[in-house]
Amino acid sequence: MAEIVGRDDQITTLDALLDHAIDRRGGALVLRGEAGIGKSALLEHAARAGRARGMRVLRVTGVQAEVQIAYAGLDLLLRPLRPAASDTSSPYRMAVEVLDLLGEPDGAVLLVIEDAHWLDAATWETLTFLCRRLESDRIAVLMAVREGEDIDRRLAAAGLPELRLEPLSPADSAMLLDRTAPGLAPALHGRVLDEAAGNPLGIVELGSAVARSGGSALLPSSLPLSVRVERTFDGLVADLPPDTRRLLLVAALLDGDSLDEILAAMRVLTGAEVPADAVQPAVTARLVTVDEHYDLRFRHPLLRSALRQQAAAGERRRVHQALAEVLSGSPGRRLWHRASAAPGPDEALARELTDLALGATQQQTVAVAAATVNRAIQLSQDPAARGRRQIMACTLMREQGDSQSAQRILEDVDVSALRPADQARLAMMRESFSSKAWSGAEQLLAYADLIDTMRRDDNAGFAIDALAEIALRIYYSNAPAHVIDRFTDVALALGDGGDDPRLSGVLLTIAPAGRGADGLDRLRQLVHRTGLSPGVRCDLSIAAWAAGAFEIAGAFALSSAAELRAQGRIGALAVALNAGAGAHAGLGDARTALPLAAECIALAQETGQLMWALGGGLIAALAEALSGDVAAARRRADVAEQIFTAARRLPMLALVQRARGVAALAEGHADDAFRQLIRVYDPADSAHLPHQRLHLLGFLAEAAVLGGFLDELRPVVAEMEPIAARSQSPALLVGLGYARAVLTGDYETALAQDLTGWPFDRARLQLTYGSALRRSFKLTESRPLLRAAADTFDSLGATPWADRARAELRATGETRRKPMDALAVLTPQEQQIARLTAEGLSNREIGTRLFLSPRTISTHLYRIYPKINVSSRAELARVITSSDVV
Incomplete structure (x- = not known):
């Protein structure tokens, strides 16, 4: 092939990408530029260069006609390696499967994707997610896209490196x-x-x-250049025989490359057999190629575009109808061609697509459901039905982690066409997406009225959905009592949670103090119940966390995360990881909380869920403060404060104060800690959040006893006593036990509580009591308490508290050496990989959990071993186990 003119620098970049992949440094690159700028020539160069290097080259071209068919592009790309994709996978789970599949060949692999902007959404999400996971993989991915605002948005969300092609000199x-x-x-x-x-x-x-x-x-x-070049193709096609021209049109509209399918559709269109030789004039004219698999490919994407544009609308519909008949054995593809053949909106076809989407949702095939319901939206005739389908699509997009698409759908909904129930859900969804200030209490009351209207209109399911969507918003709103009472009445009117467990979670989230006792009893019954969907368990984990039942919250969250991870629903997974991290941080377990929070932040950022990323950051800040990394904790708190203040989400500043207060305690600045934490309890303060008072009393009491603020603590304890009796919040009851002990000096009663699930709080009692005994010169009695406290704090990664316990021991005359913390030298992701390895999981199993390739896991272990001075998985397991129990 002739030398490519004027692209020496770009060719050098492509060659480096291939060489890095061969050297186990996989990577991806997006070629950008206008039509005809030379992207195809560079892709062809890369394919030739890859083969010359011994790489396996897999290619696919995005096709506008198949943009709504989930995984159509991926199936074509991987057809040489395996059968069609399983439609039970999400794009993120599919990306891991593809990484695993491409890791099997001995040589490196090059994926070449032309016209990537026409890939179906599921394939696009799969491939871009895969590209972001390439580390130690022998995989190179090269995509080519045209210019355009929509492409700008998609590439910004994908976050992939780009190479823009400029005109030749x-x-x-x-x-x-x-x-x-x-x-x-x-x-x-x-x-x-x-x-x-x-x-x-x-x-x-x-x-x-x-x-x-x-x-x-x-x-x-x-005329624009692209149109004029297309017209040159038109002239070339016009010289071909009629059957060849029609065959090329079928190929241009087919969601695939199979010559056999093209000829079958030609038979339907013409009523006669059309020989395979009918394609030869187009091959001779170098318009298309036909490979050994009888797949037909166009020489340039503009030719496909020209064929579609020159064909009359009626002719295109006839071709789609013929393809639908030919593809009767592939229901999904057949349905798409039927939809493409529709002359206009078709409500019956839209209902059929919606039913298909609902079935896919029940089978957890979220990507397929999203693509299907989006096509149903396009065909909808009933404006109200269209709006409801848009709301459904938005929910699916959010679960899938595509927040940008969900936002665009929400902006497109015609509110005036919606039924009142759907208007309520739309209003709440728009507010949850908004980064601007939240609406006030009166708007919340309007939502309550609309949800109650749903119930009265026999839309109980939608009413519960709406309540579940807004519950956390109410929790963080400092809503007045009459607003909370109104939502409570609406929820109770829907039942007591016996039929739908989410009602128990809703009641507990919106009123953790008022509904705590009954709600927690219900959650304890549900925690081991089988058959609850992962989404429901995630909602219940948030409710349990709100009530301060951290053990229950952790159980719900981690079981939910396991299923969401297996299904690849990373939008929902980020929320479950947030709940799990928050539960463990609430228990003082920094070791477990920090890796969960780190993964939550990464996934939330990747899926555009910025508030969940920010929430994960504040949980990480709490865990970092507990572990002694106070500088990192304060940086996160400062960032969150700026965002919450700008958005007027002031009650959420309580989480900022939590991080700052615990960081001050970690540094030994008890007076600063008390000033930071007491703000949450002050109704006149911008950081006041009544529900967080259930969580923070133990830390506030610790700051009070260390800083000499016991007189200021007494009225707070008196205020919280009746709330504890009413709510039965485990966190508040434990915190009150500690607060009473520091106020009265009766530590024995506090230690007599069942604190089995609260090791940090038990150790804090032991430390405070042991310190008091040491100051009273009861050295022998103090030492067992201080030893136990130091061991527990070490096991939780609460290093500053462990250091305090050891300092108190030294003051009694006993020296206790600080144990080596093997995990301290590892990053949060390395800690996660090390723990999973210690549990006996294989590299492939770990990769599946973390959405990484087995090769990448192997590389991480290669880095982990020397950091903690081990040389095998067995030694790693022993070190990790000993670190967890020091």
Whole structure:
């Protein structure tokens, strides 16, 4: 093949990408530029160069006709390696399967994707997620996309490196034209260069056309270059036999490349057998190629576009109808071609697509459901039904982790066409997406009225959905009593949670103090119940956390996360990880909380759930404060404060104060800690959040006893006593036990509580009591308490508290050496991998959990071993186990 003109730097970049992949440094690159700028030529170079290096090359071209068919592009890309994709996988789970599949060959693999902007959404999400997970994999991915605002948004969300192709220089343009059409008259030579403006395809096609037809080929000059180049293709196609032209149109509209399927559709269209040789004139004209698998590929995407545009609407519909008949054995593909053949909106077809989407949702195939319901939206005739489908699509997109698409759908909904129940849900969803200030209490009351209307209209399911969606919003709103009472009444009118467990969670989240006792009893009954969906368990974990039942919250969250992870629903997984991290941080377990929070932050950022990422950051800040990394904790708190203040989400500042207060305690600045934490209890303070008072009393009491603020603590304890009796919040009851002990000196009663599930709080009691005994010169009695406290704090990763316990022991005359913490030298992700390895999971199993390839896990272990001075999985397990029980 002729040398590519003017692209030496770009070729060097592509060659480096291939060499890095061969060297187990996988990577991805997106080629961007206008139509005809040379993307296809560079892709072809990369494919040839990859094969020359011994790489396996897999290729696919995005097709506009198949943009709504989930995994159509991925199936074509991977067809040489395996059967069609299982439609039970999400894009994120599918990405891990593809990483695993591509890791099996001995050599490196190059994926070449042309016209990636026409890939179906599921394939796009799969491939871009895969690209972000390439680390130690022998995989290179090269995508080509055109310019456009929509492409800008998609690439911004994908976060992949880009290489933009600019027009050729005048010298390179002239060289290319001389090679293409040597001997052109100077006037025509200059006109071609002016018209092509450095576009390589324009230079080649317009130069060839001028060489054949003279200056008339450049008219009309007012048309965009891409249209004029397409017209040169039109001229080439017009010279072909009728059957060949029609065959090319079928190929342009087919959601695939199979020549057999194309010929079968031709048989339906013509009523007669069409021989395979009908394609040969197009092959001879170098418009298409047919490979050994009888797959037909167009020489340039503009030819496919030209064929679609020149065909009359009626002819395109007839082709789609023929393809639907041919593809009767593939219901999903057949349905899409039926939808493409529809002359306009078709409510019956929209209902059929919606039913298919609901079935896919029940089977956890979220990506398929989302693509299907989006097509149903396009075909909807009933405006109210269209709006409800848009709301359904938004929910599916959020679960899948595509927040940008969900936001665009919400903005497109016609509120005036919606039924009142759907209007309520839409209003709540829009507010939950908004980064602006939340609406006030009166707007919340309006939501309550609309949800009650749903119930009265026999839409109980939608009413419970709406309550579940808004419950956490109410929790963080400092809503007045009459608003909480109204939502409580609405929830109770729907039942007591016996039929739908979410009602128990809703009641507990919106009123953890008022409904705590009954709600917690119900959650304890549900925690081991089988058959609850992971989404319901995630909601219940948040409710349990709100009530301070951290053990229950952790059990719900981690079981939910396991299923969501298996299904690849990373949008929902980020929320479950947030709940799990929050539960363990609430228990003082920094070791477990920090890796969960780190993964929550990464997934939430990746899926555009910025508030969940921010919440995960504040949980990480609490865990970092507990572990002694106070600088990191304060940085996160400062960032969150700026965002919450700008958005007027002031009650959420309580989480900022939590991190700052615990960080101050970790540094030994008890006076600062008390000032930070008491703000949460002060109704006049912007950081006041009544529900967080259930969680923070233990830390506030610790700051009070260390800083000499016991008189200021007494009224707080008196205020919280009746709330504890009413709510039965485990966190509040434990905190009150500690607060009473520091106020009365009766530590024995506090230690007599069942604190089995509260090791940090038991150790805090032991430390405070042991310190008091040491100051009273009861050294012998103090030592067992201080030893136990130091051991527990070490096991939880609460290093500053463990150091305090050891300092108190030294003051009694006993020296206790600080144990080596093997995990301290590892990053949160490395800690996660090390723990899973210690549990006996294989690299493949760990990769499946963390959405990484087995090769990447192996590389991480290669880095982990020397950090903690081990050389095998067995030694790693022993070190990790000993670190967990020190």
